[in-house]
Amino acid sequence: MTELRFNELRGEQVDYAIHRQERTFLPSREHCPLDPTLPGRPPTEIPFPSFEIAVFENRFPAFTPPHGAAEVVVYTPDHEGSFATLTPRRAEDLMWVWRHRYLELGARADVDYVFIFENRGVEVGVTLHHPHGQIYGYPFIPPVPMLELAADERLGGCAPCSLLADELRDGRRIVYESPALVAYVPFAARWAYEVHLVMREHRPSLAACEPQELGELAAALQTLVRGYDALFDRPFPYVMAVHQAPTAGWSPATAEGRGELGAGHLHAEFYPPLRTADKLKYLAGSEQGAGAFISDTLPEESAAVLRETIVRAG
């Protein structure tokens, strides 16, 4: 069971899921719970000898019905590799899986926000190395998406649309472009190599995308991760957060279910903790105690390096 408590001082919900203390922590290679179950090997979460992409309810969930959902998305049966090493077709299929989960979880009465994310690397708290991501179905709209809605109001329209236009006009922080997407280090990035990958057209959610756009999204995500890995010639840790329209109040049977209400603009944000090949950016006094990020790098300089690396990495 989980319990939500409201932190009056911060004005935010805190989720207590104390059973997660017991969750599997960096198991040995032969005990990976995300592998297929093979004859003569220990049983895993997926009781089949082969699969392509698997989604299951988290054994140690942060949220449980009727107060939300927590799912694990296993990208591949192969234990080694990463999002970047998936075949292009598998990566595109993964976008369809995300879309499916967005629609299905978002239709639930106890899910107001479907949050697709990936934690990569022990630096950001990964406990399983097998390529995978997660999905939380929050029973409320979390603070960061709320801030994005507030930015819409402050800017008098879709904030990501407006910020993307600014970035395209400036051009110095753009690291990747395709017909459907643009990636850039934000003007006021918190992390040295933070990147936002944004749909050019106003697409509130994965459900509002054309099939071709899903393919381009997969290709762009893989290109970025390959670039990250090439930056310091090492697997690059990051948190990847997919932001899209809240699902409070809609049904997949209606136009709202395809995210056409307009609140939100599909984009992925990468928060990599590395500021050099071997130095981490820590959230310390100013960031935690005052909520003010102090950065050691300029977004324009980071973008120049990253742009060149992405081209080199292909």
Place this chain on the structure above:
Amino acid sequence: MHTTFSLNGTGVNRWARANSGESSSKRAAVRRASPYTLGIMARKRPAPGASGHDGGEASEGRPDQDAEKRERFGPLAVERHVKDDGRALILYTDCEGGP
């Protein structure tokens, strides 16, 4: 053309409703934290296990507890299972021949 959302309306927080024994000041605070104005909540599907849940349909919702179903979603075949401990497991397979 997209629309914007009002942030100053009387939003609904589902958790706040479910915990109606909380003080009115806390409920007010929760509303301040999630002031998302909608009003078409009735269209949403109940959570799994919630009273009145019908077990789901083939194309949406949660899988039946005792039945395996195969659906299509875009290029994917969707195969639903229930694990021994009752958790849902969904396998997705590309059925358009991609590697």
